[in-house]
Amino acid sequence: MIAESIALVGHPNVGKSVLFQRLTGRYANVSNYPGTTVEVTRGAASFLPGVMVIDTPGVSSLPATSEDEQVTARVLLNEPLRAILQVGDAKNLRRTLLLAAQLAEMQRPMALALNMMDEARARGLHIDHAALSARLGVPVLPTVATRGAGIRELTHSLVHVSAPRFELHYPDPIEAAAQAISPHLPASSIAPRALALLYLSGDPVAEGWIEQHTDAQTRQHLAEQRAQAQRVLDQSVAAVIQQTRLAWADQATADAISSHAKADVRSSLGASLGRLAAHPIWGLPILAVVLYVMYWFVGVFGAGDLVGLLEENLFGETLNPWMTSLVQGVLGQSLLTDFLVGEYGLWTMGMTYALALILPIVTTFFIAFGILEDSGYLPRLAALTNRIFAAIGLNGRAVLPMVLGLGCVTMATMTTRILDNKRDRLMVTLLLALAVPCSAQLGVVMGMLASVSLGATLWWAGVVVGVLLAVGWLAARVLPGERSMLFVELPPLRLPQVSNVLIKTLARLEWYIKEVVPLFLIGTAILFALDKLGVLPGLIQAGQPLVTGWLGLPAESSAAFLMGFLRRDFGATGLFALESAGLLSPLQIVVGMVTITLFVPCVASVMMIARERGARVALSMLALIFPLALLVGGLLFRLLSALGWS
Amino acid sequence: MKRNLLSRLTQSSERSSAQPRTLAEVRPGRMARIIRFSSASPRWQERLLAHGVAPGCVVRVAQHQPVTIIQIDHTELGFERELARAIEVEAL
Numbered sequence: 001m002i003a004e005s006i007a008l009v010g011h012p013n014v015g016k017s018v019l020f021q022r023l024t025g026r027y028a029n030v031s032n033y034p035g036t037t038v039e040v041t042r043g044a045a046s047f048l049p050g051v052m053v054i055d056t057p058g059v060s061s062l063p064a065t066s067e068d069e070q071v072t073a074r075v076l077l078n079e080p081l082r083a084i085l086q087v088g089d090a091k092n093l094r095r096t097l098l099l100a101a102q103l104a105e106m107q108r109p110m111a112l113a114l115n116m117m118d119e120a121r122a123r124g125l126h127i128d129h130a131a132l133s134a135r136l137g138v139p140v141l142p143t144v145a146t147r148g149a150g151i152r153e154l155t156h157s158l159v160h161v162s163a164p165r166f167e168l169h170y171p172d173p174i175e176a177a178a179q180a181i182s183p184h185l186p187a188s189s190i191a192p193r194a195l196a197l198l199y200l201s202g203d204p205v206a207e208g209w210i211e212q213h214t215d216a217q218t219r220q221h222l223a224e225q226r227a228q229a230q231r232v233l234d235q236s237v238a239a240v241i242q243q244t245r246l247a248w249a250d251q252a253t254a255d256a257i258s259s260h261a262k263a264d265v266r267s268s269l270g271a272s273l274g275r276l277a278a279h280p281i282w283g284l285p286i287l288a289v290v291l292y293v294m295y296w297f298v299g300v301f302g303a304g305d306l307v308g309l310l311e312e313n314l315f316g317e318t319l320n321p322w323m324t325s326l327v328q329g330v331l332g333q334s335l336l337t338d339f340l341v342g343e344y345g346l347w348t349m350g351m352t353y354a355l356a357l358i359l360p361i362v363t364t365f366f367i368a369f370g371i372l373e374d375s376g377y378l379p380r381l382a383a384l385t386n387r388i389f390a391a392i393g394l395n396g397r398a399v400l401p402m403v404l405g406l407g408c409v410t411m412a413t414m415t416t417r418i419l420d421n422k423r424d425r426l427m428v429t430l431l432l433a434l435a436v437p438c439s440a441q442l443g444v445v446m447g448m449l450a451s452v453s454l455g456a457t458l459w460w461a462g463v464v465v466g467v468l469l470a471v472g473w474l475a476a477r478v479l480p481g482e483r484s485m486l487f488v489e490l491p492p493l494r495l496p497q498v499s500n501v502l503i504k505t506l507a508r509l510e511w512y513i514k515e516v517v518p519l520f521l522i523g524t525a526i527l528f529a530l531d532k533l534g535v536l537p538g539l540i541q542a543g544q545p546l547v548t549g550w551l552g553l554p555a556e557s558s559a560a561f562l563m564g565f566l567r568r569d570f571g572a573t574g575l576f577a578l579e580s581a582g583l584l585s586p587l588q589i590v591v592g593m594v595t596i597t598l599f600v601p602c603v604a605s606v607m608m609i610a611r612e613r614g615a616r617v618a619l620s621m622l623a624l625i626f627p628l629a630l631l632v633g634g635l636l637f638r639l640l641s642a643l644g645w646s
Numbered sequence: 647m648k649r650n651l652l653s654r655l656t657q658s659s660e661r662s663s664a665q666p667r668t669l670a671e672v673r674p675g676r677m678a679r680i681i682r683f684s685s686a687s688p689r690w691q692e693r694l695l696a697h698g699v700a701p702g703c704v705v706r707v708a709q710h711q712p713v714t715i716i717q718i719d720h721t722e723l724g725f726e727r728e729l730a731r732a733i734e735v736e737a738l
C-alpha cells in the first residue's frame with residue numbers, strides 16, 4: 001500500500017523546508033521526482049503515524065511554467081494526497097491568497113499556514129485569520145516556522161482537515177467552457193472543475209494527464225471548447241482566470257488585513273542590506289567579497305587544506321597502504337587485488353578520488369551554497385551577473401554552476417538543474433565540459449604557466465575565455481528555443497538558519513554519496529578494464545601523430561592527454577612531469593595547457609552528463625569537444641609560432 | 647554594437663521623459679499604477695500576474711540597473727528592462 005501524504009505547497013522561499021523539518025522527524029529523503037531532475041523531499045509525519053510529508057518545489061501559480069512547477073502540479077494530480085498544506089508568506093497576503101484560491105478550488109482537504117508571521121507583525125500588519133478561514137473554508141493558521149510557533153495548532157488541524165467547497169465565478173465564456181468540459185473529464189484527485197480550469201489555462205501537466213486518461217474524440221471536444229472560449233476573450237484564458245482570482249484575493253486581503261504603523265519594507269535592516277546587495281554600484285564590492293569568501297572557503301580551504309589533509313595524509317599515508325596490505329594479505333597477488341587496490345583500483349583510485357578529493361570540495365560548496373540560499377542572496381547574485389550571461393544567451397542563474405565548475409565540473413553539471421529550462425541546462429553543461437577548468441586542474445595549469453611568464457598565463461586565459469564566449473554565443477543561436485529572461489523574487493536578506501543549512505547540506509551529501517560516488521567507481525572500473533585489455537598503450541600510440549604533428553608537442557605527452565581525459569588533473573600533472581624534465585618549451589606549455597583545459601574534464605563528468613542529459617547528448621558533446629580542443633590547440637600552435645614563440 | 651547604441655539612446659530618452667508611459671521610464675524611487683501589459687508574451691504576463699502584478703495595482707520602482715527591481719506589497723521582484731518596457735503605467 002502506498003502511504004498517504006500531506007503535500008507542502010507554496011511560493012519559493014516562504015519557509016516550506018523549515019516547516020517540513022518541524023512536521024517530520026530527523027530523517028528526510030531527498031530524491032528526484034520520477035522522470036525529472038527536480039528534487040523532492042519526503043519524510044514521515046511525526047504527528048500522524050503512517051503519513052508522509054512531501055516538500056514540493058516552489059510554485060508561483062499554475063499553469064506550470066517551469067519544470068519545478070510541473071513537479072508540484074504532478075504531485076497534486078497524481079499522489080494519493082491526504083491533505084494539501086499551503087505555506088504562505090503572511091506579509092505577502094495577496095499573493096498567498098491568489099494561490100490559496102486556486103488550491104482551494106481543487107477541493108482537497110487543505111490547510112493554510114500563514115508563515116513568517118513575525119515579519120508581518122514587524123511591519124505592523126494585523127491579519128484576521130478567522131475571517132480568511134471562513135472565506136476559504138479551510139483552517140488558516142499563523143506560524144513562525146523558524147521558532148516553532150503555531151506548529152502544534154497546525155498539526156492539530158491537519159489531523160482533522162476536510163475538503164472545502166470553494167468556487168469562484170469566472171467571466172461567462174470561461175464558465176461555459178468549464179461546465180461543458182467538466183462532465184467529460186475522468187475522475188482525478190482534484191475537483192473536475194479545477195482540472196477543467198487548469199486545462200483551459202493550458203497547464204502542460206493537466207494536458208498530459210488528460211491525454212493519458214481520455215480518448216481522441218473527447219480530447220477533440222475539449223480542445224474545441226477551449227478554442228471557443230479563447231475566441232471571445234481579448235486576453236489569454238489563463239490571464240483572465242488569474243485576474244478573476246486576483247480580484248478575489250484583493251478583496252479578501254483588504255478585508256482581512258489591518259496595518260497599524262504603515263511600516264515600509266524599506267525600513268528593516270534586512271531590506272536595506274538587500275537593497276545594497278542588488279545596487280548597481282554597491283552591489284559589486286559586496287559581490288566581490290561574497291565570491292572571494294566563497295572561493296576561499298571552497299577553493300582554498302576545501303580544495304586545498306582539506307583535500308591535502310585527506311588525500312595526502314589520511315588516504316595516501318595511512319588508509320591506502322593499510323588497505324593495500326590488508327587486501328594483499330587476504331587475496332595475494334591476483335587480478336582481484338589489482339582491481340581493488342592496484343593502479344586503477346576501486347579503492348586506491350575510485351574511492352580515494354571520490355572521498356578524499358571531491359567530497360571535501362562538494363561539502364564546502366554545499367555549505368556555502370546553503371548559506372547563500374538561506375540568506376536570500378542567491379537571486380541578487382543572479383541579478384548582478386545577468387548582463388554577462390545575457391551576452392552568451394543565458395541569464396544570471398547560470399552563475400552558480402559556472403562558479404562551482406571551478407571546483408568540480410562533475411558536481412557543477414549536476415547543479416545545472418537549478419536552471420529554468422532544458423536549453424539553458426544544455427548550454428551550461430556544454431560550456432562547463434569545454435571551457436571551465438576544475439580546481440584539480442587549475443592548480444597545475446596556473447603553476448606551470450606561472451613558471452613560463454605572465455604573457456603565457458594571459459594567452460591561456462584569453463584563449464579559454466574566448467572559446468567560452470564564442471561557443472556560448474554560437475550555441476545560443478544554434479540551439480532551439482529563446483533566451484529566457486531573468487525573473488526573480490528578491491526576498492529580504494536574512495541571517496541563515498544553521499539547522500536549515502546543515503540539514504540541506506546533509507541531505508545533499510547523502511545524495512552525492514548515493515548517486516555520484518558510484519559514477520567514480522564505474523569510471524575507475526572502465527579504466528581498469530582498458531588497462532588490463534592493453535587498450536591504453538594502443539590509444540596512446542594512436543594519438544601520437546596528432547599530438548606531435550598537429551599540436552607540436554613531444555610524443556610523450558600523448559599519454560598525458562589520454563590520462564587527462566580519464567582524470568583531468570592527471571593530464572596536467574603528466575605535462576608537468578615533462579616540463580620538470582625540461583622537455584617542454586614555453587610555446588608547448590601554452591598549447592598543451594590550452595588543449596588540456598578544453599578537453600572533457602574526466603570520465604566521471606562524462607557519465608554525469610550522460611545521466612543528466614542522456615547518452616546521446618554526452619556522445620555528441622564528446623564528438624564536438626575533442627576535435628574542437630585539438631583544432632584550437634593546433635591553430636594556437638601555428639599562431640604563436642608565427643609570432644615568434646618557441 | 648549598433649543595437650547597443652540604439653538601446654542606450656532609447657534609455658536616455660526614457661529617463662528624460664516627464665510622463666512615463668512604461669515601467670522602464672519610471673524613475674527609481676517613484677510609484678506608478680499599472681494600466682496594461684502591452685507586448686508582453688502571455689508567458690510573462692502569467693508570471694507577473696502570479697506575483698500579483700496586475701492592471702490597477704501600484705508598484706514602486708527601486709532601480710533599473712543592472713535589472714529593474716520593483717516593490718509590490720512587501721515583495722521585491724527583479725526582471726530585465728525589456729519586460730519593464732512591455733508594462734504600460736501611469737505616473738503617481
Ligand SMILES: Nc1nc2c(ncn2[C@@H]2O[C@H](COP(=O)(O)OP(=O)(O)O)[C@@H](O)[C@H]2O)c(=O)[nH]1
Pocket residue numbers: 011012013014015016017018019058115116117118119143144145146147374375376494495496497500
Ligand atoms: N523570519 C522568519 N523567517 C523564516 C520563517 N520561516 C522560514 N524562514 C526563513 O526563510 C528562508 C526561506 O526558508 P525555506 O524553508 O528555505 O523556504 P522554502 O524555499 O519555502 O523551502 C530561510 O532563511 C528561513 O530561515 C519564519 O517564520 N520567520
